[in-house]
Amino acid sequence: MSRFLYYLIFLTMISNIVASVPKILLFESKTGAIPSMFAAVIIGTIFVFILVKLFNAFPGKSFPDMLKQYTPKWFAYPVLFYLFLCWFGAGLITLITYVFLFITFFAPETSIVITTLAFVLVISFGILMKSRSMLYMAEIVLVLFVPLIFFLLIKFYVNPKLDWDFIKIAMMHINHVPSYWAFGAALYIFMGIADLVIFNELFTKKHKMGWKQVLVIGLSGAAILFTTFFVPIGYNGVEQIAELTFPWISTSDSIRMKYGLIERVIFIFILAFLGIAFVSLLLHWHVALKLLESIFQFKRLKWKDKMLAPYIFVVIFGIISLVLTRKLTQYQLFSLSNYFFGSIPIFFVVLISSLVLVKRRAKL
Amino acid sequence: MKRRFKSFKVIVVVAIYFSCVSILAGCGFKDIDKRVFVTGIGVDPSEKEKGGYKITLKLSLPVASIKSSTGPNYEYLVYEGETLAEAIRILETHTDKVLEFGHTKMIVINEGLLQENIKDFMDYFVRRSDIQLIAWVAAAKPSAESILRVEPAxxxxxxxxxxxxxxxxxxxxxxxxxxxxxxxxxxxLSDGIDAVVPLVEASEDRKELIVNKSLVVKEETKPLELDAEESKYYNTIVNGMSGFSYKAESDDLKLILNMERTKIHYKIIMVDEKPTSINMNVKMVGVIGQSNKNLSLKDLKEYDQIASKAVKKKIIDFLTTVQKENFDPIGFGLRYRSMVLYNKNTISEWRKAYPDLPIDVSVDVELKGTGAIE
Structure with missing residues (x-):
């Protein structure tokens, strides 16, 4: 497997340690989060395997091209639009969550509009980059931040104040029926691979997908989910864990580096994860933008040989996020992400079945 | 023509950069000289109204340089209000600067407040995102204000x-x-463990602080005070801390042991998922720190025995005292809950069983030497 493919997978996994996935998982901690996580790791890994195998049949082609080539228009366009909505939603939820988090913990005095604007401006430039540069950027950011994040996560585990009794108590809640919403949220961390719909263009060689690769993805997914779910419980207890608005940020404030440059780990923690989240967000919206471009091609909107459509789309993205960050309340964001994560299984099913359809039509 | 166009472009870019400077004039922040750092918060019961709180904020005043200042400079703000949030809002009007809670490292609570409605005022500290969750919590006797106001020499x-x-x-x-x-x-907030906080007292001349007692806190119950000796055993069991003075006595031999490492394991013995006893293993490694007699290195094994016996008695004493008062600072309840599958009755079953559970302790002390002399 190309290393860039791993980057796509790991970026989404890591960025969701902090964002809204833990909130939903911990909310369901007493009603079947653990069996749902088990299910999600198994099914998620299978989905990743199937997707890579399916895309292997079409090296160097993006999904919109394949769909348009082999399926009728009435099928291709709605599917593409649905996929666009999913990616746009994924990016939007990450963005809003991080803006809220930033406002709560970093700069409570700055107005929400300015914070969002700062995010949106940087992202807008980012998503207009070429797909190839996106992958290079993902590599650089991963190399910069992952060692730091790894160090911080180790610090969480070796701290003697982490009470494993609480973690074991949480594990004793295994005797529940899996909850659908928790399953969706846990499955979301495997969504990174789906970025292939656009980035497959750049991979002209077939990916090797054997036992080793499946094992690496499955195990890292399980490790990330374990950390996401159990570490906050070990620091904050079982009963009142669902009360925390940002479970992981509060947890990171429970760690201190006595002789560190900054005593409160929370600030380093937020910055490191902000970096990862930014790239994950960029990748999501880049895919969303490319999908949208493949649906709506305003050929006449040109200025000096440059297509104007992407710029217009980016402005629309920005405006939507500005409006939503101002309008949404914490609770609405929570239920919005809940419904979004609930739609992830459907998303995977739609993507995989349309790929199978394309493959049949192409008679490969 | 082309060259002129290029220079035009440069001018435009430069102009954009310079116009950006005007946006940089003010950020959302307030300057550091307009802020004052709250290093400690004290909470006392209100003297005027029932159910209210008296808040003491300890403000650290900035000094120009460490060399030129003779000692620490503090200012204290005190106000009584019905809730913490209200009182602190009013205190914001008692100073010309913004109260900055990001450096609050100390939350001192009057001993008398730690029995009911603890959730009520602790809520404020956790809800405010700028107060560190790694701030220290301590109980104060006689009052939080008097403790905060002590400025040791x-x-x-x-x-x-x-x-x-x-x-x-x-x-x-x-x-x-x-x-x-x-x-x-x-x-x-968890079932199966009770929080323990240090108890801070001031010396009689109000010049020194003394911290060697602890309080076991449980909602709706009068807190249990652990004296210095009990606090030591608590810290040994829970945090594996070890220090100088573990005393061991036999017929005519008096030893003071200096423990370097302590390892504690405990489990709940169960029959049919019902707790029947608590089993604790203690392993300590150390040297002898003081003795009333000449010691010989070859008798170390014998001293091990004496020490084990003495420490065992102390630990059992401590555990049964706490158990008799129905407090669980060690978290035996948690351990029990982590051993049985979740059901609704786990907690109530434990609560019923805990006060009469027998406790078995086995202590294994390993002395490495007798110090610098035999």
């Missing part, structure tokens, strides 16, 4: 004595219990 310009007591960066003693805010909240 040994205090230097840029450090705060009260904060240095806790954690291991300053003094490091098994008598001192250190409790983080998040830890206090976690243990207080």
């Amino acid at each position: 040994a205090e230097s310009a840029v450090s705060s004595t009260l904060i240095n007591f806790f954690g291991t960066s300053g003094t490091d003693s098994p008598f001192i219990t250190s409790t983080f805010l998040y830890e206090f909240r976690r243990n207080m």
Whole structure:
């Protein structure tokens, strides 16, 4: 497997340690989060395997091209639009969550509009980059931040104040029926691979997908989910864990580096994860933008040989996020992400079945 | 023509850059000289109205340089209000600067408040996102205000004595219990463990602080005070802390042991998922620190026996005293809950069983030497 493919997978996994996935998982901690996580790791890994195998049949082609080539228009366009909505939603939820988090913990005095604007401006430039540069950027950011994040996560585990009794108590809640919403949220961390719909263009060689690769993805997914779910419980207890608005940020404030440059780990923690989240967000919206471009091609909107459509789309993205960050309340964001994560299984099913359809039509 | 176009472009870019400068004029922040740092918060019951709180804020005043300042400069703001939030809002009008809680390292609570409605005022500290969850929580006797107002002579310009007591960066003693805010909240709200906070007292001349007792806190119950000796055993069991003075006596031999390492394992013995006894294994490694007689190195094994017996008795004493009062600072209940599959009756079953559970302790002390002399 190309290393860039791993980057796509790991970026989404890591960025969701902090964002809204833990909130939903911990909310369901007493009603079947653990069996749902088990299910999600198994099914998620299978989905990743199937997707890579399916895309292997079409090296160097993006999904919109394949769909348009082999399926009728009435099928291709709605599917593409649905996929666009999913990616746009994924990016939007990450963005809003991080803006809220930033406002709560970093700069409570700055107005929400300015914070969002700062995010949106940087992202807008980012998503207009070429797909190839996106992958290079993902590599650089991963190399910069992952060692730091790894160090911080180790610090969480070796701290003697982490009470494993609480973690074991949480594990004793295994005797529940899996909850659908928790399953969706846990499955979301495997969504990174789906970025292939656009980035497959750049991979002209077939990916090797054997036992080793499946094992690496499955195990890292399980490790990330374990950390996401159990570490906050070990620091904050079982009963009142669902009360925390940002479970992981509060947890990171429970760690201190006595002789560190900054005593409160929370600030380093937020910055490191902000970096990862930014790239994950960029990748999501880049895919969303490319999908949208493949649906709506305003050929006449040109200025000096440059297509104007992407710029217009980016402005629309920005405006939507500005409006939503101002309008949404914490609770609405929570239920919005809940419904979004609930739609992830459907998303995977739609993507995989349309790929199978394309493959049949192409008679490969 | 083309060259002129290029220079035009450069001018435009430069113009954009310069116009950006005007946006940079003000950020959302307030300058550091318009802020004042709250290093400690004290909570006392109100003297005027029932159910209210008296808040004391300890403000650290900035000094120009460490060399030129003679000692620490503090200012205290005190106000009584119905709730913490209201009182602090009013205190914001008692100073010309913004109260900055990001450096609050000390939350001192009057001993008398730690029995009912603890959740009520602890809520404020956790809800405010700028107060650190790694702030230290302590109980105060006789009042939080009087403790915060103590300024020991040994205090230097840029450090705060009260904060240095806790954690291991300053003094490091098994008598001192250190409790983080998040830890206090976690243990207080969880079933099966009770939170323990250090009890801070002032010396009679109000010049020194003394921290060697602890309080076991449980909602709706009068807190249990652990004296210095009990606090030491608590810290040994829970935090594996070890210090100088573990005393062991036999017929005519008096030893003071210096423990270097302590390892504690405990489990709940169950029959049919019902707790029947508590089993605790203690392993200690150390050297002899003081003796009333000449010692010989070849008798170390014998001293091991004497020491094990003495420590075992002390630990059992401590555990049964706490158990008799129905407090569980160690977290035996948690351990029990982590061993049985969740059902609704787990907690009530444990509560019923705990006061009469027999406790088995086995202690294994391994002495490495007799110190610098035999």
